[in-house]
Amino acid sequence: MGDDEHMWLTETFGLSVPVIGAPMANVSGGRLTAAISTAGGLGMLGAGSAVTADWIRTEGAIAAESGKPYGIGLMAWSVQERPEHLDAVLELKPALVSLSFGDYTPYVGTLQAAGILVATQAGTVADARAAVDAGVDVIVARGAEAGGHGRNAVATLPLLQAVLDLTDLPVLAGGGISGARGLAAVMAAGAAGGWIGTAFLTCVEAQTKESARRAIIAADETATVYGTVFDAASRAGWPDEFGGRALRNAYFDTWEGREDELKSDDTGHAEYVDGSKTADPARASIYAGEGVGALTGEPTAAEVLAGFASYRDYLRAALNDGSK
Numbered sequence: 001m002g003d004d005e006h007m008w009l010t011e012t013f014g015l016s017v018p019v020i021g022a023p024m025a026n027v028s029g030g031r032l033t034a035a036i037s038t039a040g041g042l043g044m045l046g047a048g049s050a051v052t053a054d055w056i057r058t059e060g061a062i063a064a065e066s067g068k069p070y071g072i073g074l075m076a077w078s079v080q081e082r083p084e085h086l087d088a089v090l091e092l093k094p095a096l097v098s099l100s101f102g103d104y105t106p107y108v109g110t111l112q113a114a115g116i117l118v119a120t121q122a123g124t125v126a127d128a129r130a131a132v133d134a135g136v137d138v139i140v141a142r143g144a145e146a147g148g149h150g151r152n153a154v155a156t157l158p159l160l161q162a163v164l165d166l167t168d169l170p171v172l173a174g175g176g177i178s179g180a181r182g183l184a185a186v187m188a189a190g191a192a193g194g195w196i197g198t199a200f201l202t203c204v205e206a207q208t209k210e211s212a213r214r215a216i217i218a219a220d221e222t223a224t225v226y227g228t229v230f231d232a233a234s235r236a237g238w239p240d241e242f243g244g245r246a247l248r249n250a251y252f253d254t255w256e257g258r259e260d261e262l263k264s265d266d267t268g269h270a271e272y273v274d275g276s277k278t279a280d281p282a283r284a285s286i287y288a289g290e291g292v293g294a295l296t297g298e299p300t301a302a303e304v305l306a307g308f309a310s311y312r313d314y315l316r317a318a319l320n321d322g323s324k
Contacts, residue, residue: 011043019196020193021043022046022174024046025048028043030062031062035301038068038173038302040309041196041301041308042071045063047073047074048078048194049081069094072092073097086291090114099111099122119140123143123150132166139170139173141163143174144245145195145291147244147290150243158203164189167240174196175196179308181311188318198289200305202287215286219295222288224247228243233251233262234276245289246287247281249284251275253272272285
């Protein structure tokens with residue numbers, strides 16, 4: 001194994017570090033996206049279901065200012081309700097679009113016809129098999145450790161191995177990759193790169209609110225929970241099939257196991273909305289993965305990328321040890 005582990009990302013996007021910044025709603029706006037791309041990774045704009053098409057255009061223009069390739073992440077279930085989101089993305093023509101969580105198959109050909117590569121996040125081998133059948137360009141093996149929305153079915157390592165055995169498509173690994181050691185591990189297994197979200201949550205360029213930053217930095221690796229409580233509270237439209245991993249808080253503990261009740265509880269909904277507006281960590285959803293314990297400050301995106309770049313040292317050390 002040489003320095004060409006991330007050859008696909010290098011050849012396709014010109015990356016110097018095999019890291020794609022996972023698209024995170026309310027975190028990865030144009031500024032963070034551009035910063036990741038400028039530093040040698042591939043930044044991705046997180047277009048949540050609540051944003052307008054103009055928001056996508058505006059933030060996409062900021063992301064594009066660096067002149068480097070960037071991507072945009074959409075939720076398939078949301079695009080069905082907000083087709084103007086897809087229209088805005090097609091106008092921007094980013095290098096990569098991630099479409100996950102719901103039926104994304106109607107949009108794959110449209111994006112590819114516009115010269116855009118298409119990724120999707122797979123939480124099981126069945127998801128990955130469906131992605132291959134749909135004709136996507138790259139698959140993200142998203143393990144249960146990952147922050148934000150997705151499945152809680154399989155951990156990153158067993159999922160990654162199974163997906164790599166399934167397909168010759170480029171496979172990115174997402175979930176629990178908090179630094180260079182984790183990136184070296186998935187690259188050694190055969191991943192084309194890391195799909196990294198949590199490590200960028202407290203970057204100075206992120207949209208993360210100050211109170212959330214403090215909670216994230218204070219959290220250890222046991223601080224996250226997975227479930228649909230926050231989706232039941234938000235009424236944004238997330239399918240129950242996809243829960244989310246976030247920091248445990250009092251609101252989650254109050255409503256866990258009562259999600260169906262919460263969906264029609266106006267008081268509970270109002271409390272969540274107010275908590276989100278005031279960025280109250282006890283009532284708001286702060287999405288983060290199990291790698292959250294590694295976060296200790298507020299670095300620049302370039303500093304995070306520089307840390308990941310040292311994955312090569314761990315791979316070389318492993319190779320040298322193995323050759324003795």
